[in-house]
Amino acid sequence: MNKRGNFSGNLGFILATAGSAIGLGNLWRFPYLAAKNGGGLFLIIYIILVLTFGYTLMTAEVAIGRKTGVGPLQAYGKTDRRFGFLGWIATVVSIIILSYYCVIGGWIVNYGATYMNGGASKIYETGVKDFYSSFITNPIAPIICLFVFMGLSALIVLLGVEKGIEKASKVMMPILFVLIVGIAIYSLTLSHYDIKADTTRTAWEGLKIYLIPNFEGLTVGKFFSILLDATGQMFYSLSVAMGIMITYGSYAKKESDLVSSINQIEFFDTGVAVLSGMIIIPTVFVFQGTEGLAKSGPNLLFVSLPQVFEQMGIIGHTVGALFFLLVFFAALTSTIALMEAVTVSIIDRFHLARPLATSLCFVISLVIGVIVCMGYNLLYCEIPLLNGTTGQILDLLDYLTNNLMLPAVAFLTCILVGWVCRPHYVLDEIKIGHKSEVIHREKLFVVMIKFVAPAQLLVILLQAFNVFSFLG
Numbered sequence: 001m002n003k004r005g006n007f008s009g010n011l012g013f014i015l016a017t018a019g020s021a022i023g024l025g026n027l028w029r030f031p032y033l034a035a036k037n038g039g040g041l042f043l044i045i046y047i048i049l050v051l052t053f054g055y056t057l058m059t060a061e062v063a064i065g066r067k068t069g070v071g072p073l074q075a076y077g078k079t080d081r082r083f084g085f086l087g088w089i090a091t092v093v094s095i096i097i098l099s100y101y102c103v104i105g106g107w108i109v110n111y112g113a114t115y116m117n118g119g120a121s122k123i124y125e126t127g128v129k130d131f132y133s134s135f136i137t138n139p140i141a142p143i144i145c146l147f148v149f150m151g152l153s154a155l156i157v158l159l160g161v162e163k164g165i166e167k168a169s170k171v172m173m174p175i176l177f178v179l180i181v182g183i184a185i186y187s188l189t190l191s192h193y194d195i196k197a198d199t200t201r202t203a204w205e206g207l208k209i210y211l212i213p214n215f216e217g218l219t220v221g222k223f224f225s226i227l228l229d230a231t232g233q234m235f236y237s238l239s240v241a242m243g244i245m246i247t248y249g250s251y252a253k254k255e256s257d258l259v260s261s262i263n264q265i266e267f268f269d270t271g272v273a274v275l276s277g278m279i280i281i282p283t284v285f286v287f288q289g290t291e292g293l294a295k296s297g298p299n300l301l302f303v304s305l306p307q308v309f310e311q312m313g314i315i316g317h318t319v320g321a322l323f324f325l326l327v328f329f330a331a332l333t334s335t336i337a338l339m340e341a342v343t344v345s346i347i348d349r350f351h352l353a354r355p356l357a358t359s360l361c362f363v364i365s366l367v368i369g370v371i372v373c374m375g376y377n378l379l380y381c382e383i384p385l386l387n388g389t390t391g392q393i394l395d396l397l398d399y400l401t402n403n404l405m406l407p408a409v410a411f412l413t414c415i416l417v418g419w420v421c422r423p424h425y426v427l428d429e430i431k432i433g434h435k436s437e438v439i440h441r442e443k444l445f446v447v448m449i450k451f452v453a454p455a456q457l458l459v460i461l462l463q464a465f466n467v468f469s470f471l472g
Contacts, residue, residue, distance in 0.1 A: 004344060005161030007251050012166035014261050015173045017062075017248045018268040019333030021239045022176070024104065024301075026273040027327055031210075031280040032296030033233055037226040040213035043274070045230040050238070050270050053231065053456060055441060056448035057240040057410055058262055060417045063429040065249025066258065072243030073345030075250070076416070079425070083416050086409055090243040091345045093405045095361070097242065098338035099368035100394045102153065105331045106145030106373075107302060110135060112324035120309065120317040128306045132298075137380075142373045150369065153335040154362045157343055158355060161251050165336055172329045176272075179326040183319070184278040190286045192311065197289070206285030209293075210277050228463055231456055236402055237269060239334070241409040243341040250344070258430040259439055272330075279323075280305070287311045301327065339365070372397065387466055403464040411457040418450035 007013040034042045065071075068078040073091050077084030114123060123131045136142055156164045191202040239245065252258065280300070284292040287308045295304050305323065309316035339361055346357040371379065375393030382390040385399050417426055423446045431439065439445075 004347065005251060006253055007166055007248075007256075008162055009253070010256050010261055012162070012169065013248065013252050013256060014264050014268075015169040016165050016333075016337070017245070017261070018265045019169045019173050019176075020244045020248065020337030021237060021265065021269040021334075022272045023237075023239075023330050023334035024101070024327070025233065025236045026269070026276045027280070027330060028297050028301045030233055030237065030273045031277040032293070032300060033229050034210060034277050035281055035293040037229055038214040038218070039209050040211050041215065041218075042226055042230055043211065043277075044213065045227060046234060046273075047270060049230055049234045050266055051441075052444060052448055053453055054234050054238045054240070055262065055266060056445055056453050057235075057413070058238055058245055058265070059258075059430060059445060060413060060426050060449060061240055061245035062249035062252070062258055062262060063426040064417075065246035066252045066254070066256075067425070067429045068246075069250050070348045071250060071344035072246045072341060073349045075246045076413075080416060080420050083412065083420070086412055086416070087243070087345070089405060090241060090246075090409050091342055093401050093409065094242050094244070094338050094341045095365060096368065096397050096401050098335060098342065098361075099365045100372045100397050101331065101335050101338065102150040102365065103142065103146050103369050103372045103394065104298070105149035105153075105328075105335055106142055106147075107136065107298070108324060108328050108331055109145045109149050110141070111302065111306070112321070112328050115317065115321035115324055118317065120320055123306055124310045128303055128310065131306075132302045136373075136376045139374070139377045142376070143370055146369045146373060147366065149332075150335070150362065150366055153332060153339050154358055156336050157339045157361075158358045160354060161340075165340060168336065169333065172333055176326060176329045176333075179322060179329075180272060180275045180279070183323060183326065184275045186319070187279045187283045190283060190312075192286045194289070201286050201289065203282035203286050206282030207278065209285060209290075210281040228460065231460060232402070235406065235410065235460070237273060239337065241406040241413065242338065243345065244337045247341040247344050248337070253433075255433045257433045257435065259434045262430075283308055386464060399464075404461065407457045407460045407464075411454055411461065414449050414454040414457065418446075418454065423449055 007016065064075050064079055068075040070078060073087040076086040076090075114120065126134070156168045158164065159167075188203045188207065191200055193200045235241075249258075252261070281293060284304055288304065292304055306320065309320035309323075312319060339358070342361045342365075343354065343357045346352055346360060347354060350357075352360070372394050375381075379393065381392070383392065383396045384390050385396065387399070387403070391399070417423060426449075427439065427442060427445065431437065
């Protein structure tokens with residue numbers, strides 16, 4: 001009997017894996033990049049990349065997971081012992097991302113609790129920017145919220161694959177979809193009269209900015225920049241190279257149809273990303289114009305959107321509460337996946353019981369998370385990054401993982417599958433349980449894993465050092 005557990009069927013695997021991919025990147029990064037990069041033009045490029053590049057990496061990792069039956073720490077070594085080091089890198093990446101992701105999850109807990117307790121007026125009376133800055137610079141409050149959010153993630157992981165992760169996903173994912181569809185529909189009904197500009201802006205105008213391709217001022221350099229942004233977003237959004245897909249793949253039963261499951265995961269993740277844009281871009285445009293669309297990350301989520309909710313009046317309190325509930329579920333499904341990837345690696349490598357392995361992961365991540373929290377108060381400093389910018393501890397960890405470590409793991413995974421064990425290693429695995437002998441994107445997978453994906457990942461790695469800055 002496999003003590004590690006398995007998903008009970010395709011639905012559990014799909015919902016849990018889609019939940020791992022649907023996270024903050026869909027909500028605070030995708031809409032900003034779409035608005036910045038020509039709206040519909042970015043969407044078209046992004047969807048093409050998901051169906052090619054994203055499909056290739058996700059398929060490779062899920063297949064490795066199910067074929068080896070172990071977590072990332074050992075899966076790479078079982079595939080080829082010379083690549084065993086990749087498992088360590090992927091596990092370290094998961095620990096780092098889990099730590100700072102839970103810090104942001106703590107911020108979401110604070111805002112969600114404030115809105116749901118009817119305390120939105122407190123945010124507005126303090127001033128949205130002041131409320132945000134006073135919270136993250138507080139030496140105690142963010143750590144308490146971090147502990148609550150990470151503790152909830154650990155509790156679900158502690159319950160195991162079927163009783164914890166799968167059951168939680170079957171509850172949270174439908175709620176998440178209902179919330180995001182409902183808020184998206186509501187956002188399209190908005191309009192606002194701007195006294196200063198003496199004009200009325202409607203959500204439909206914002207939707208046009210989002211969906212209609214804008215070729216104005218498009219140059220080779222600009223197109224290259226859009227391509228890199230879309231590739232980076234797709235790479236971040238689908239949760240590849242973190243060990244998550246290998247972990248969840250190892251829980252998939254042999255009779256599970258991986259081809260169909262991966263197609264549905266692509267659909268769900270892309271759908272949530274597109275719907276996120278339909279919420280945020282029209283809403284922010286209505287109340288703040290095109291200037292408001294220039295913000296991303298924490299500033300968009302914790303400053304710009306609360307300002308928008310304030311301008312909505314009394315209904316903004318309800319919309320704000322529902323929105324942060326949506327963000328909470330999106331963040332939680334991702335942190336559960338990250339913690340599970342680390343926990344199962346500890347279980348497989350050191351043969352520890354799940355409660356002990358989960359506790360060890362929790363303690364390590366909590367320590368790192370506390371240091372990240374302190375980066376905004378006691379340990380505050382401006383850290384220079386390789387791309388020429390500066391940031392705090394969270395920014396440094398985010399840059400190291402997303403710009404360097406993740407592309408490196410994905411690049412070497414392509415070399416492993418494409419050139420060492422060969423594409424048939426993956427293709428033979430995903431054909432097991434598939435209703436047809438034909439895999440529609442089989443030739444695409446071979447070309448992508450051997451040539452195109454490694455080249456794209458190498459470009460992303462070089463861009464982290466501003467190698468292509470000469471393109472403008």
